[in-house]
Structure formats: structure tokens, C-alpha cells
Ligand code: DX5
């Protein structure tokens with residue numbers, strides 16, 4: 491049985507106002523969008539740094555009830571799943587590329603009470619995650635090389651999204667299929683046509699002059 495999830499827009503806090511993250515979070519809440527994408531970078535797996543679990547915990551303390559879709563861009567994600575779970579992450583996604591025990595880490599994320607996701611860089615083929623597909627709630631296909639917001643969408647990732655959609659249907663799986671990087675009002679519909687149902691948008695969301703219209707467009711994909 492193939493799964494069809496309702497489309498979800500997950501604004502990326504990376505493109506928010508880092509001097510006032512709570513205000514950026516409120517912008518998302520005011521639109522009644524349920525998800526917030528939190529990008530965690532270690533300056534090693536990717537050439538950039540962002541924030542850690544304390545920031546998520548502080549946003550929770552400030553009252554946010556958003557679903558924290560936490561994208562760990564870390565060389566050693568297994569060392570950090572527990573602090574992020576304790577800080578209030580709802581879903582924790584880990585990359586397939588670094589060498590660590592992916593299965594054990596996904597299982598650990600579940601045991602900590604979170605949903606779990608697996609992420610593929612643009613250069614990583616779909617078959618690299620085939621083995622873990624039955625274990626995950628979400629597969630994240632990077633549509634840019636991770637590390638920075640504001641990059642151009644990689645259209646050559648569309649066949650990978652289609653492949654994962656087809657495997658999901660053929661194998662009776664139900665993971666969400668998320669895209670991240672360069673997603674906007676033009677590229678979002680292309681991803682949806684390829685099978686994506688969960689759309690991370692950083693720059694395009696925070697720069698949109700009409701955010702309600704932007705959110706509505708994604709709710710109709
Ligand atoms: C990139 C991050 C993305 C980033 C997307 O490494 O994983 O989540 O915020 O930003 P935009 O939407 O600006 O490409």
C-alpha cells in the first residue's frame with residue numbers, strides 16, 4: 491500500500507533572525523504551521539556552525555509547541571541524539587554518509603521517544619539508504635549540498651525522490667519524503683510531482699513578502 495501524507499511546509503530556522511529566534515518561531519506559529527526545521531551543523535561534516543540543544547530547549551521554555559524537525563549535520567550524530575531528544579526535538583534526522591552504526595542510532599532515537607529520519611546528500615544514491623527504509627519515519631533528500639541556506643535547487647535530485655517514492659509504495663512503507671535546499675514556490679511543486687510531501691524552506695519562507703500566501707501554496711501541493 492502506498493502512503494500519501496498531507497503536504498507539510500517546514501520553515502527552516504536557519505534563515506530566521508538569529509538575534510531573535512523566538513520572533514521567527516512565532517511567525518511560523520502565527521501561520522498555524524505545525525513544523526519547524528532546525529539545522530544543526532558541526533563545522534566538520536559541513537563547513538558551517540549553527541546552534542546546539544540548548545537553543546532548542548530555550549525555544550521550548552519560551553513556550554513553543556511546534557514539532558521540531560531536527561536535521562543533524564554532524565560527523566558523529568550518535569553522540570548527540572540524547573541531548574537533542576532531551577531538549578525537545580520531536581524528530582531527529584541523521585545523515586547516512588558518516589561512518590557510525592546507523593541502525594543502532596535510529597533505534598536509539600526511537601527509544602528516546604522521537605521519530606527518526608535518514609538524510610542523503612546530493613552525491614549519495616537512493617540505494618545507500620535502502621536497508622534502513624523500514625526503520626524510519628522520514629527520508630530527507632538534500633536538494634543542495636548541506637551547510638548553507640540560499641543555494642540553488644538541484645533539479646537532478648528529482649529522480650532520486652521518484653525512486654524513493656516508488657520503493658515506498660512497492661514495499662508498503664509509510665515514511666515521509668522531505669526535501670531541503672532551494673525549495674520555493676517554483677521548485678516545491680516539482681518536488682511534489684516527484685513524490686515529496688514535506689518541504690523545508692529557509693530563505694524562500696523568511697523572505698516571502700506574503701507568508702500566508704506562501705504557506706497556502708504549499709498546503710495545496
Ligand atoms: C542546508 C540546510 C537547509 C537550509 C535550507 O544545509 O539543511 O535546511 O536551511 O535553506 P534554503 O531553503 O535557503 O535553501
Ligand code: ZN
Nearest residue numbers: 529561670690
Ligand atoms: Zn536542513
